[in-house]
Structure formats: C-alpha cells, structure tokens
Amino acid sequence: MQFDFHGRVAVVTGATGGIGGAVVDLFAASGADLVVHGRRAEALQDVVSRVRERGRDAVAVTGNIRDPQTSADIAAAAEERFGRVDVLVNNAGGNFGKRLEELSVNAWNAMIEANLSGAFHLATACLPAFRRLGGGAVVNIGSASAGHAHPLRGAYAAAKAGLASLTRTMAWEWSELNVRVNCLEPGAVVTAASRFAADDVEARVARFVAMNRLGRPEDIASVCLFLCSAGAAYLTGQTVIVNGGPHTATPADIDLLRAPEAAE
Numbered sequence: 001m002q003f004d005f006h007g008r009v010a011v012v013t014g015a016t017g018g019i020g021g022a023v024v025d026l027f028a029a030s031g032a033d034l035v036v037h038g039r040r041a042e043a044l045q046d047v048v049s050r051v052r053e054r055g056r057d058a059v060a061v062t063g064n065i066r067d068p069q070t071s072a073d074i075a076a077a078a079e080e081r082f083g084r085v086d087v088l089v090n091n092a093g094g095n096f097g098k099r100l101e102e103l104s105v106n107a108w109n110a111m112i113e114a115n116l117s118g119a120f121h122l123a124t125a126c127l128p129a130f131r132r133l134g135g136g137a138v139v140n141i142g143s144a145s146a147g148h149a150h151p152l153r154g155a156y157a158a159a160k161a162g163l164a165s166l167t168r169t170m171a172w173e174w175s176e177l178n179v180r181v182n183c184l185e186p187g188a189v190v191t192a193a194s195r196f197a198a199d200d201v202e203a204r205v206a207r208f209v210a211m212n213r214l215g216r217p218e219d220i221a222s223v224c225l226f227l228c229s230a231g232a233a234y235l236t237g238q239t240v241i242v243n244g245g246p247h248t249a250t251p252a253d254i255d256l257l258r259a260p261e262a263a264e
Contacts, residue, residue, distance in 0.1 A: 002231040006031030009082045010228070011074060013065055013122065014092030016043040018191025019141065021050075022217035023089055026225050028054040035078045035085075037061045037070070037092065057081070065092040065118035066110065075125035085129040087228045090119035091141040093159075097152040108155050115159035120166060123181075127174070135178030137228040140167050141220075142185040144243045160185070164239045171237030180236040182227045187243025189215040207254055210245020 010027045014020040015036035024036055028051045036051070036058055038044040044060040051058035059081045063070030078085045094114040098107065119140050130136035143160040150157035167183040174181060188205050190196045196205055196214055206213050223242050226232055248254060 002229050003030055003225060005087075005229075008086040009033050009035065009078060009084050010087035010089065011035040011037070011078055011085055011122075011126065012089045012091060013037040013074070013118070014141075015047050016040055017091070018193065018217040019186065019189060019220050020089075020091045021047060022221035023091060023224050025050060025054075026218070026221040027087070028056045028058075030225060032056065032087070033082055034058040035061065035074060035081070037063070037065070037074055039064060065122070066113035068117075068121045071118065071121035071125040074122060075129065078126070079129065084133055085126045086133065086136055088123060088126050088136070088138045089141065089224060089228075090122060090138065092118055093141070093156075095153060095156045098155075099152060100154045103155055111155035112159050112162075115156060116162045116166065119163055123170060127177075127179070130174075130179045131177055136180075137232075138170065138179065138181040139224050139227050140164075140181070140183045141224070142167075142183045142239070144185045144187040144241055146185060146239075147241070148247070167239065168237045175236060180227075180232070182232070182236060183239040184220065184224055184227060185239055185241045185243070186220045187215055187241070189217060189220060191217060207258060208247070208251065209243070212258075213244065215242065215244060 010032045012020055012024050015024050016038035024034055024047055033056050034051050036047050041062045048058040048060050059077050061074045061077045063073055123138055140163050142163045145157040146161040146164050164183045167181050170181040188196050190202055196202050202214055220242055
C-alpha cells in the first residue's frame, strides 16, 4: 500500500525522454493520474496514450521549461483537469558539451534556466495546490555530476549543484506545509538519446561503475517512486545518488581490479 498512488496526481516534466517516460509509466502503473510535459507535441501524445492504456487519465502540456509561463500552464492544467497535485517530478533539463571559455552568455543562461530555474518556477507554481491539499512530494532530478568536476559540461554540473542546494532550502521552508522535497541524482544512464547509447561507449564507461553496468531509466524511476511514496514519509531535503556504486579514489584502481589476471 505504500506504493499505491490511486486517487493521486503526479506532474512529470521532460516526460518524452528516457527517464521521464519511465517515471510516467511507473506512476501510471501504480495508479496515478498524470500531467505530462514536453516540448514535442506528437511525442507527448504518445506518452498520454501509454498512460490511458494503463487505465489512468493524463493531460499534456507542451512548452519550454525555461519559460516561467510554461510552469504556470502546467499548474493550471493540473488544477483544471484534476483539481489537485500530489507529486511533482522536475525532470526536464538539457545538456551539451563545451569548454567553459567557449560558452556564450546565451548558452550559459540556457543551462541554468533549463536545469535549475525551471524546477524553481514549477515548484512554486504547484505550491498553492500542495497548500490546499495539506502536503505533497517533490523530486528534483539532478545529476551525479553536481558533486565533482565534469569537464566539457561545467554549466550543466553547476546548475545541477544549484538544484541540490535549492532542494535543501525548499525542504526546510515548505516542511511546515507537509511538502517533502528531495533530489535524485542519476549517474550514467543509457537512453536512446544519451551519449552512452553506443555499445563501445557504454562498455568503456561501465568499467568505472562498481556494478559494472550503466543505469537504465527504470532504475531511476523506481527510486523516484519510492521518494514520493509513504515509504519515504520521513525523508526530505536529501540528495539520493543512483549511480551503481561509489567512485574509486583513482581510475588506476579499476585497472588493477578488473585486469584479466585479477579475475583468475
């Protein structure tokens, strides 16, 4: 019963991506109705169809999460269709590779707006619904990049580090409203659009993961469901890293551990 979401409404942004789609599917399978957001209307309708095939209802909102109006539209759609918001999963974001000195002002701002500001705007837009309902749960999807240097993706990592900090302040300020706020930081996850999708890249990166494999969207979705469930009722303001295990002190450790002779 801790993972039964019947009668509850979940808002999921970036719902057409690998992680967002897996989150939507799992919430729908657990009984939730959904407000799903994305930038591509046709792909978003496919998500709505999957939800309805599971016997749940869904409403789609298209728009760029960088625009605060999109957040207002999402909150309004939830209110109009369902009259409530129980769960918010801030999953929408963006990422591209460039050295810091090569980033234009627009590129820097785009990373901050997509990965940090969008989550802030939507969480505050949903707050009145949480207040009326007497509580709720927010999960901000960050990145394990937030905790260490990430060459070629410095703006992205900085935005995700800001998201983890924002999560902690949200958790404190909204605790009196019974709103729990946590941050989920995935490591390397294979999706159709990720840079890890090629077999040779996946194998090379997997060597640096303790479990010797990259994550799948379902790995992230299941933890997200837990964080929004009654099973996590005493968990707020935390950053949960889901990356298949801790990093080693040095890459040389991996060569020693996984050398052919070490397995004999």
